Amino acid sequence: xxxxxxxxxxxxxxxxxxxxxxxxxxxxxxxxxxxxxxxxxxxxxxxxxxxxxxxxxxxxxxxxxxxxxxxxxxxxxxxxxxxxxxxxxxxxxxxxxxxxxxxxxxxxxxxxxxxxxxxxxxxxxxxxxxxxxxxxxxxxxxxxxxxxxxxxxxxxxxxxxxxxxxxxxxxxxxxxxxxxxx
Numbered sequence: 001x002x003x004x005x006x007x008x009x010x011x012x013x014x015x016x017x018x019x020x021x022x023x024x025x026x027x028x029x030x031x032x033x034x035x036x037x038x039x040x041x042x043x044x045x046x047x048x049x050x051x052x053x054x055x056x057x058x059x060x061x062x063x064x065x066x067x068x069x070x071x072x073x074x075x076x077x078x079x080x081x082x083x084x085x086x087x088x089x090x091x092x093x094x095x096x097x098x099x100x101x102x103x104x105x106x107x108x109x110x111x112x113x114x115x116x117x118x119x120x121x122x123x124x125x126x127x128x129x130x131x132x133x134x135x136x137x138x139x140x141x142x143x144x145x146x147x148x149x150x151x152x153x154x155x156x157x158x159x160x161x162x163x164x165x166x167x168x169x170x171x172x173x174x175x176x177x178x179x180x181x182x
């Protein structure tokens with residue numbers, strides 16, 4: 001049975017390291033069902049704290065309805081993100097903030113998991129410098145969200161020093177060994 005991989009791509013650079021890693025992952029996982037949600041192309045609206053989800057149980061904005069369906073059904077979620085000022089770029093951060101619909105459901109429904117299916121996730125970052133502290137911070141942000149989203153972060157990968165001399169091939173091979181050899 002094919003696994004469903006959801007790649008959430010947070011880079012606007014078509015030829016940047018994150019886009020290159022995304023392309024290599026798609027090629028390596030071609031026997032599986034791979035869906036790429038490009039946050040720069042989709043440009044999800046940010047959460048504005050309107051509390052609509054608290055009242056109605058869904059987001060007032062309809063731009064992520066298809067994303068939510070895939071997110072709930074996928075087996076593996078891969079966050080691909082450059083490091084921007086020590087964190088996620090704003091389009092990808094909007095996706096994380098829009099998980100508010102799930103948080104509201106969790107707390108309104110006596111702390112019942114809003115997503116029944118247990119999934120795994122990976123974080124892959126690229127940073128101009130060493131990126132270690134920023135990647136740890138980003139990992140922490142995801143882990144906070146994952147407690148309610150029924151997701152376990154299984155691995156983190158960092159392509160560091162992209163401004164000078166990254167070990168791109170080494171990082172990509174490590175990613176492929178972890179994700180593609182199932």
